[in-house]
Amino acid sequence: MADLELTHRRKNPLSGDWVLVSPHRNNRPWLGATEANNHTEAPAFDAQCPLCPGNQRANDAINPQYQGTFVFTNDFGALNSAQQSVEHDATHPLLMAETASGECRVICFSEQHNLTLPELPIEAIEQVVDTWQQHYQTLAAQYQCVHIFENKGSVMGCSQPHPHGQIWAHDHLSSEIAVEDAKQHAYFAKHGRTMLADYVEHETNTRTRVVFENSHWLVVVPYWAAWPFETLVVAKDDVRHFGQMSQAQKSALAEAIKVLTTKYDNLFNCSFPYSMGWHNAPSQTNTDDSHWRLHGHFYPPLLRSATVKKHMVGYEMLAESQRDITAETAAALLQQASDIHYKQGRRDE
Structure with a gap:
């Protein structure tokens, strides 16, 4: 096998994109921008927060005194x-537009303003997963594409500190899903096997990049990761979308999320920012989706510490993704991180 500490490229089979890996660059001195690392503890309830129970939102709606999600x-x-039909200039082949319709929902993870996913008890995360499934099923009955995601932290553009995620559903097939659908379909047609099932088998056999696994889910730093501590959460069973998950699979997913997000926070002893989301097989297509496997992408931006962020600029924007530490190094650091949250000791005192 080639020396993975030398500069090389890796291909993402889900997208077809290449990633330039330059491990030696992580030793360079850093004089660039840093992010603020705010250790201020938020209150359990914030009277000014539009997502807390009983508070007023920007459209004057009043939140109920909810418990849980x-x-x-x-x-x-x-x-x-x-x-609504979109007016566009159809006289030129480069000027294309189409109508986009759908729904956007917000999911508050709990009534607690100060508890992110890794800080919630496992039972509360199970309720989040149940909520994801319930709303997926409702929306997938009407729309072709349902995106369940979370932007955690202000560095990821999150405008409200109360822990929450979103669901966007629409008629059109989003660009990411369209590409993944085509790549997985082509792999299945060529090999007669599901791409991500084969990948799960490979990673569980080699174990180099595995961060966590239980009976139903595998968490791995993918071989082709672009972000420094990117992870992929893959169903080990033949599950193609959220609507198919059993209670056992949902409980196991809650455990995987709890462990992964706790390890993230413990990596730099901070509330680890990320964007994450689930890729489901397209619905409303009446086509065979046996080439699909439900999976989630976690894209955290931190590179060296709680204050040093990876910037996707310059070469990344104009050429292809580039990373400074190998997926294997990132996986080793996450493997070593504790699955007991670093704040737990403070709360137990």
């Missing part, structure tokens, strides 16, 4: 269900 239609959703 709370879901509402996004007050400033990027999509709406109104069917």
Whole structure:
């Protein structure tokens, strides 16, 4: 096998994109921008927070005194269900547009303003997973594409500190899903096997990049990871979308999320920012989806510490993704991170 500490490229089979890996660059001195590392403890309830129970939102709606998860239609959703035709210049082949309609929902993970996913008890995360499934099933019955995701931390553009995620559903097939669908379909047609099932088998056999696994889920730093501590959460069973998950699979997913996000926080002793989301097989297509496997992508931006972020600029924007530490090094650091949250000792005192 080639020396993976030398500069080389790796291909992402889900997208077809290449990643330039330059391990020696992680030794360079850092004089660039750093992010603020705010250790201020938030209160369990914030009277000014539009997502806390009983508070007023920007559209004057009043939140109920909810316990556990709370879901509402996004007050400033990027999509709406109104069917409106888009006017565009059809006289030139480079000027294309089409109508986009759908729904955007917000999911508060709990009534606690100060508890992110890794800080919630496992039972609360199970409720989040149940909520994801319930709303997926409702929306997938109407829309072709359902995206469940979370932006954690202000560095990822999160505008509200109350821990929450979103669901966007729409008629069109999003670009990422369209590419992954085509790549997985082509692999299945060529090999007669599901791409991500084969990848799960390979990673569980080699174990080099495995961060966590249980009976139903594998968490791995993918061989082709672009972000420094990127992870892929893959169903080990033949599950193609959220609607197919059993209670056992949902409970196991809650455990995987708890362990992974706790390890993230423990890596630099901070509330580790990321964007994460689930890729489901397209719905409403009436086509065979046996080439699909449900999976989630976690894209955290931190590189060296709680204050040093990886910037996707310059070469990454104009050429291809580039990373400074190998996926194997990142996996080793996550493997070594404790699965007991670093704040737990403070709370137990």
